[in-house]
Amino acid sequence: MPLRIDVITIFPDYFAPLQLSLMGKAQQSGLVTIAIHDLREFTSDRHRSVDDTPYGGGAGMVMTPEPWGQAIDAVVTDQSTLIVPTPAGKLFSQPVAAELAHSTHLIFACGRYEGIDQRVVEYYRPRIDVRELSIGDYVLAGGDVATLAMIEASVRLVPGVLGNPESLVEESHQLPGVEYPSYTKPPTWRGLDVPEVLLSGHHDQIARWRAEQSTIRTTHNRPDLLPGS
Ligand SMILES: Nc1c(O)cccc1[N+](=O)[O-]
Numbered sequence: 132m133p134l135r136i137d138v139i140t141i142f143p144d145y146f147a148p149l150q151l152s153l154m155g156k157a158q159q160s161g162l163v164t165i166a167i168h169d170l171r172e173f174t175s176d177r178h179r180s181v182d183d184t185p186y187g188g189g190a191g192m193v194m195t196p197e198p199w200g201q202a203i204d205a206v207v208t209d210q211s212t213l214i215v216p217t218p219a220g221k222l223f224s225q226p227v228a229a230e231l232a233h234s235t236h237l238i239f240a241c242g243r244y245e246g247i248d249q250r251v252v253e254y255y256r257p258r259i260d261v262r263e264l265s266i267g268d269y270v271l272a273g274g275d276v277a278t279l280a281m282i283e284a285s286v287r288l289v290p291g292v293l294g295n296p297e298s299l300v301e302e303s304h305q306l307p308g309v310e311y312p313s314y315t316k317p318p319t320w321r322g323l324d325v326p327e328v329l330l331s332g333h334h335d336q337i338a339r340w341r342a343e344q345s346t347i348r349t350t351h352n353r354p355d356l357l358p359g360s
Pocket residue numbers: 216217218264265266267268269270271272273274275277
């Protein structure tokens with residue numbers, strides 16, 4: 132049963148990259164189906180409006196609930212997981228990507244402006260799995276880029292999508308800490324040599340060096356990922 136993904140957005144063209152590379156191959160292989168829906172197709176006024184001023188005042192506009200209700204109703208099943216990318220959400224992570232990769236149906240609601248009327252989440256929460264997810268603590272123009280990131284991180288974990296599942300084993304955020312640095316040919320580049328141990332053929336020494344480098348890199352870049360932190 133392929134993983135089905137429905138993306139609802141006011142910018143369908145944002146998702147053209149999903150036809151390329153690994154994501155494109157995953158769809159061609161039938162492991163995943165991805166459909167993009169224009170939210171404005173679910174409006175009923177001649178201006179195809181999707182937002183209005185916020186109750187309680189404040190800057191910006193809020194996306195009105197009805198077009199979202201119409202759009203989500205058009206694709207939802209009792210097997211669906213509704214994902215709402217928002218800076219207010221729980222942090223998306225590799226374990227969450229692995230969970231989503233084993234879902235049956237994902238619906239991504241890509242909000243813009245100041246976000247989507249909260250009643251959309253409140254309406255669907257008693258009916259299906261609803262997840263408000265954030266990809267990080269910074270401000271984006273909307274949920275589209277976050278959705279692209281979450282789809283790529285999740286789809287690549289769908290069994291069969293990656294040619295060599297071995298490559299998943301040593302990835303950053305799979306093992307404790309971040310990945311060791313990588314090198315390839317030429318052995319010397321602009322006076323810089325590849326670390327000698329990597330050319331030695333001594334697999335135990337290479338494994339030890341890589342573990343040390345991972346710890347050094349994690350300590351410097353991501354001390355929050357160190358065991359016991
Ligand atoms: N950060 C952010 C945003 O500013 C707007 C929509 C979604 C996200 N996010 O998922 O992280």
